């Protein structure tokens with residue numbers, strides 16, 4: 491593995507992974523292949539722009555001819571697929587985009603991996619495919635119990651990967667990550683949304699009773715988990731990646747406000763997300779057998795993230811002042827306040 495095609499590499503986790511890979515492996519070359527949807531942003535990759543081992547190509551993973559050309563032109567031997575429609579709330583508004591990118595797009599990339607005989611196809615999956623887990627922890631063997639168009643689409647992508655491994659011998663691996671936080675996350679996701687609202691003394695819209703639980707992991711811990719699977723994982727296998735602990739959303743909101751020295755009165759309860767999964771919780775012992783260990787707790791990951799957003803306002807103010815973001819915010823949040 492030397493010539494990587496990182497699909498979705500201009501997004502949040504993908505761009506962090508690109509930087510991680512180029513830093514850690516001096517002989518690796520990276521092609522970022524990204525459609526640049528509202529979530530893709532070349533500002534995320536500014537610091538690798540002049541790196542000779544890095545190249546960028548704008549393209550859609552559903553476009554088989556363009557994917558084929560990119561694999562050929564850059565002599566790609568490994569695809570790591572981060573490209574996806576990723577926000578659960580948007581999947582309730584426009585499910586078709588999720589089905590196209592997360593299922594059909596994955597199929598197109600798998601076909602390219604098969605026809606070019608690539609050394610590896612790695613799929614970035616999510617813990618949401620296990621559905622809500624009220625007790626215990628999800629292992630990789632657990633049944634899939636998807637409840638949103640996003641998680642159903644991601645499960646479809648994972649199943650297609652296993653099908654290509656089993657039917658055609660494509661050398662596939664899959665990781666299923668919990669909620670990531672860190673630099674360059676689009677401020678529709680809860681931690682950057684709450685942090686940037688708090689910095690502007692705006693309300694933090696918390697869904698329902700705020701007692702839902704998520705495993706907030708630091709994005710670089712996730713990158714290290716993907717790296718461990720790429721280099722030491724078994725083909726055809728799935729590996730969970732997370733801290734292995736969880737935090738209530740309301741405690742996450744308190745932590746953000748306390749870190750910034752802002753009042754808790756900024757928290758604004760709003761109507762709940764339809765089909766809101768109450769809790770995700772991962773058993774990460776399988777990944778630990780590869781020598782990987784998460785370095786940050788949920789609280790440490792959130793604090794680091796809050797500080798990055800406080801110090802990098804140039805990055806998110808451009809996004810939040812844009813027309814796309816403003817229209818989305820209005821559509822998603824207007825009139826949902828719950829009076830106490």
Ligand code: NAD
Nearest residue numbers: 498500501502503525526527529530550551574667669670
């Ligand atoms: P993101 O929304 O920040 O970035 C997605 C990227 O994919 C963007 O750059 C976008 O332009 C690109 N993209 C979208 N559709 C495309 C298409 N058709 N063709 C090419 N590029 C396209 O997402 P993220 O949070 O970085 O998530 C990356 C991956 O990790 C996704 O597969 C997601 O399901 C998975 N994941 C995310 C989290 C999380 O907490 N963010 C957790 C677990 C798994």
Ligand code: DAU
Nearest residue numbers: 576577578616617618667668669678679680695696697702
């Ligand atoms: O678990 C992994 C998944 O984590 C990834 O696969 C997804 O791509 C990623 O978006 C994320 O999904 P969530 O739905 O868990 O993340 P989100 O940041 O949207 O919400 C986190 C929690 O915060 C969830 O319980 C909903 C709640 N929330 C979210 C928003 C946007 C709020 O209370 N208010 C909000 O405004």
